[in-house]
Amino acid sequence: MKEKVKSLKQIEELKKDDPFSDPEHASDNAAIDTDVREQVGHDTIEAEVKDLERRVKEIDVALRKIIEHQYGICERCKKPIPQARLRLIPEAAYDIDCEKKLRK
Ligand SMILES: [Zn+2]
Structure with a gap:
């Protein structure tokens, strides 16, 4: 299903945008306001990723049903x-x- 691939790709892209996934995050000496901005960005991305993951799960259920001819x-x-x-x-x-x- 095309939509599943699309959602998985979006999750990947979002995770890339997540400031927390920046390997230099832990070691940088960012100012506090940068940390706050990163936290907000991280929370937003996390919420979006959760949404997409739920969507992928729904698609998985639909796919399983197609396989079982229950769709x-x-x-x-x-x-x-x-x-x-x-x-x-x-x-x-x-x-x-x-x-x-x-x-x-
Ligand atoms: Zn019914």
């Missing part, structure tokens, strides 16, 4: 999920009815 089947009622919905949310685990019921 597009609602996990709750076992009815096929409408194609229009799958196009919108490829990793959807439930049809709209079940999703609504589960959210209540």
Whole structure:
């Protein structure tokens, strides 16, 4: 799935941007304000990486379902999920009815 590759690539890029991954970070004598900026940058990147990792996990679940020929089947009622919905949310685990019921 193209999207998984894209997400994994984004994670890689974000981690590269993370100031904490700079090998010189620990040894540099940065001013305190630089440290604060690096901390904020690190936190933002960490949150984004977490988001992407969650996304990759969802894609993995969808991929596993394709392998098991379960893809597009609602996990709750076992009815096929409408194609229009799958196009919108490829990793959807439930049809709209079940999703609504589960959210209540
Ligand atoms: Zn259902």
